[in-house]
Amino acid sequence: MSEERTEIASLGEFGLIDHLTRNNETRQASTILSIGDDAAVIDQFGKQTVISSDMLVEGIHFDLMYTPLKHLGYKSVVVNLSDICAMNAIPTHITLNIGISNRFSVEALEEFYEGVYAACRHYNVDLIGGDTVSAQKGLIISITAIGEVTPDKFVTRSGARPNDLLCVTGDLGAAYLGLQLLEREKKIFLENPGIKPDLEGRAYVTGRLLKPEARLDIVEWLAEHDIRPTAMMDVSDGLSSEILHLCKQSHTGCVLYEDKIPFHDETKEVAYKFDLDPTACALSGGEDYELLFTISQEDYDKLRMQELISVIGYMTPPEEGKNLITRKGNKHELIAQGWVAFQ
Numbered sequence: 001m002s003e004e005r006t007e008i009a010s011l012g013e014f015g016l017i018d019h020l021t022r023n024n025e026t027r028q029a030s031t032i033l034s035i036g037d038d039a040a041v042i043d044q045f046g047k048q049t050v051i052s053s054d055m056l057v058e059g060i061h062f063d064l065m066y067t068p069l070k071h072l073g074y075k076s077v078v079v080n081l082s083d084i085c086a087m088n089a090i091p092t093h094i095t096l097n098i099g100i101s102n103r104f105s106v107e108a109l110e111e112f113y114e115g116v117y118a119a120c121r122h123y124n125v126d127l128i129g130g131d132t133v134s135a136q137k138g139l140i141i142s143i144t145a146i147g148e149v150t151p152d153k154f155v156t157r158s159g160a161r162p163n164d165l166l167c168v169t170g171d172l173g174a175a176y177l178g179l180q181l182l183e184r185e186k187k188i189f190l191e192n193p194g195i196k197p198d199l200e201g202r203a204y205v206t207g208r209l210l211k212p213e214a215r216l217d218i219v220e221w222l223a224e225h226d227i228r229p230t231a232m233m234d235v236s237d238g239l240s241s242e243i244l245h246l247c248k249q250s251h252t253g254c255v256l257y258e259d260k261i262p263f264h265d266e267t268k269e270v271a272y273k274f275d276l277d278p279t280a281c282a283l284s285g286g287e288d289y290e291l292l293f294t295i296s297q298e299d300y301d302k303l304r305m306q307e308l309i310s311v312i313g314y315m316t317p318p319e320e321g322k323n324l325i326t327r328k329g330n331k332h333e334l335i336a337q338g339w340v341a342f343q
Contacts, residue, residue: 052087095144098140229294267281
């Protein structure tokens with residue numbers, strides 16, 4: 001990024017919006033009217049519309065000491081698109097609202113918007129509006145994501161039935177370990193500003209935190225193979241609390257097998273280095289943005305060979321409880337947090 005600094009005040013609110021959106025492209029045929037009027041107009045061509053909104057606040061959801069603004073722009077979009085994917089829908093549009101203090105320059109905001117536009121390109125989504133306001137301190141980001149789904153093909157959290165298989169995409173726990181690594185280096189840097197951060201070449205776990213992806217590929221794959229999950233949500237708060245959400249909304253119990261939880265090799269290596277149990281990182285870590293879903297047993301053969309999906313357990317009648325079977329075959333009640341290493 002260049003050293004020059006343009007004060008936001010020099011452009012004014014509308015000048016700033018014009019500047020940041022001057023290269024905004026539309027990709028969706030459904031976008032009738034985009035940025036530049038009082039509201040956007042979209043035509044979903046007979047599809048049902050899915051809408052989700054999320055807010056990110058500096059110092060609570062992200063730390064700019066180790067989060068590049070471009071990555072933050074990308075991630076801000078992705079975490080919203082992930083919610084649309086979790087409804088079995090295809091994301092199509094976003095609106096973006098930001099509150100910014102005068103600590104940020106126009107160049108800093110350009111960098112943030114570069115990440116936003118990169119995510120829009122990658123997921124074929126249109127940015128169609130939003131607002132930019134002054135904030136007393138820090139950076140506040142609010143995004144609304146809009147998606148479309150064939151009528152009544154959306155998937156809620158409440159459709160799981162006893163004997164349905166419990167599935168998850170990708171691997172878990174990496175983002176939490178990326179956070180531990182970055183927080184450790186931040187602490188060292190604050191105590192000794194002359195020391196260069198050492199991320200030990202751990203590109204996978206840090207990347208999972210700083211630049212996650214939404215599993216649109218899985219939503220498309222499920223549609224191609226005529227698999228409609230019975231219940232689904234994304235894993236943003238840790239696997240155990242998400243499974244408990246599915247159980248509560250669907251009025252079921254569950255059995256989760258510890259040895260079926262998918263991990264990346266680097267996740268295990270970094271966990272052991274921090275003296276952490278990889279299982280605890282997956283269960284309580286969060287920010288993985290994978291999809292957790294249930295399917296009827298008849299659909300098992302269709303996804304058996306899909307390497308990006310792991311069957312990690314099954315749903316039970318509610319009276320059987322919510323249980324974790326450890327690697328050693330012991331049964332524990334599944335709880336939302338406070339995990340200790342299993343004996």
